[in-house]
Amino acid sequence: MLTYEKQALSGTIEVLLRSELPDEFEGTKLYGSLEEDELRQDCKIFRLSNETGHGRITVYQVFSGIELYYNDMHMGYCNQNQATVKNMIEINHCLIGRFECSFGENSCCYMAEGDLSISSMMKKKSNSCFPLNHYHGISIVINLDELLPEIRQIMELLNIDLHYIQKYICEGNRCCIMRANPSIEHIFSELYHVREKRKPGYMKVKMLELLLFLSDLNTAEEVLQTDYFNQNQVALIKAVASYITEDLTAHHTIEQLSQKFAISTTALKKCFRGVYGTSVYSYLRTYRLQVAKKLLLETESSVTEIASKxxxxxxxxxxxxxxxxxxxxxxxxxxxxxxxxxxxVWSGEEI
Structure with a gap:
């Protein structure tokens, strides 16, 4: 046993010293068309854009087969047709904003701030949207076929049950969402604030901690449940949001919206909160104030004029x-x- 531990320790040191970045990152297929922006010693930075806005992705290789992405999105969606990949796991943590994942006609689900999702990349996404047009968080892609034997030895020493995670997520072809809780907060919070020179090593430690946490997926069944929405419902709710923000001087009641879009008031309120994480009133109030903020910065209009607009x-x-x-x-x-x-140069919140 001692010899085995020494071999594992030797392998650990060798793995931790490796710092070469791969020519291509596995997880970039999550985002669609990316443009390389900057290459640093420990990471690559990419930009992406479409008609809804722009995004910035910072990518690190934690271990061979494990990549971590910092997402800074100011757009409505990215990569609407993700290819499926066998034996790969995608993990997402939402720091700010809201993240929509849809898998076919009847399985559209949402991540709120502090939530964690874990899914098989064999489960094809038909859409990845950001309903609030901004999203900040971490994505982790694990290619189980590319993990080095030394990494697997380290995981075994730490009682990380990689086989169980693979069986539960990949073979079960699942997408699970864990709602925000202290354990998730503990694992991810410091990853957003760690000093840059400490980041590569720190990410390795936190990745092992995360996988150890996920080894108990079966004991956390109660937090793996989430609400799924029909794609038609989601499309209707998005049409409601588009309608109420088209003319900000107009005022609509829930009853009026219910009649116009042929949906009950109860379903309208429930589905709207499910998609946008807030009520119709709160969503519109926030949107109005964001528009006001933009007008204050970009125009010479008076406060009274902006209020009216x-x-x-x-x-x-x-x-x-x-x-x-x-x-x-x-x-x-x-x-x-x-x-x-x-x-x-000011960098502000985008609508």
Whole structure:
């Protein structure tokens, strides 16, 4: 046993010292068309764009066969026709925003902030959307056929049951979502804030911790349940969202929307919250304020004019709502951003 542990330790050191990046990353097929932006010693940075916006992907190879992607998305969707791959696992963690995965006609599900998903890449995605038009999180791609024997030895020493994870996810062709909880928060939170020079080594440690956590998937059955929506329902709800944001000066009641789109008020409210994570009213309020923020930055319109453009008849109510959301009045916000821009480029929230 001692000899076995020494061999595993030797293999561990060798694996940890390897730092060469592969010519191609397995997980890039998740995103569609990518353009290489920057090559660093430990990672590659890619850009992607379509008619809905743009995104930035930073990719690290954690181990041979395991890749980690930092996602910074300001777009409505990416890669609508993902190819299937055998013996590969995709893991996603949502930090900010909302992530939609659809698998056929009756299996559209959503990740909210703090949620974790794990799925087989044999389960073909027909769509990967970001309903709020922004999404920040981590994706991990594990190619089980490319894991080195040394890595498997390390996992065995740590009681990581890779065979069980493979059987449960790949052979079961599952997509599971774990709702936000302290265990998931503990594993992922520091990955977003670790210093760059510590990141490569730290990711290795956290990856092993994550796989050890996933070795107990069978004991967490209660958190693997999620709501799935019919694609037709989702399309209808997206049409509702498009309709209410088309003219921000118009005001619609739930009953009016229910009649227009031929859906019951109960189903409308439930499905809208399922897709966008909030009520119709809250969604529209947030959208209006984001438009106001953009107008404050890009136009010379007065606060009263902007309030009118986004559907606030009373400028004071608009000012109160803006301050409650962003921490400063519209006038203060405009002044502070212009001061910042004089010394640096502002990077703000996108609609």
């Amino acid at each position: 986004i559907g606030y008849e009373n400028p004071n109510k608009f000012t109160s709502a803006f301050k409650e959301t962003y921490g400063s009045s519209p006038t203060e916000f405009r002044k502070s951003v212009r001061l910042d821009r004089s010394g640096s």
